[in-house]
Amino acid sequence: MSQWERGTRERQLAYETGLPIQHISEANSSQTCPFRLQRRKVRGRRYICANKDCALVLHRDAVGVVNIHTLAVNDGTFVPVPPGTEIRVKCLRAQPGCSPGQRERHGLHQRSSARQPGHLYR
Known part of the structure; x- marks a missing residue:
């Protein structure tokens, strides 16, 4: 399956799940604070929010995943995550x-x- 073209994988996934496939742009997803929606260029693997009041420190990929999920749920629009939301990351x-x-x-x-x-x- 990893050798299939993207379109083939998408059609198969849509067929098996019965759900439509939606494309979400991941642009700036790992550079945007999910709480404050402020962007910051990240160096290394750790994201630190530029806003001193926020103090979010999280793995860059986890920030990206939270933001991509938010984009998918909100029709491609960045919407702030409520500040008290717990973000847990499980590394396999x-x-x-x-x-x-x-x-x-x-x-x-x-x-x-x-x-x-x-x-x-x-």
């Missing part, structure tokens, strides 16, 4: 149920990145 890593090849590649990645300080991805 290699588990005992993974294939031996996946565990081996994951371990190799961890060992190689540990040798190069400050280098996150190879």
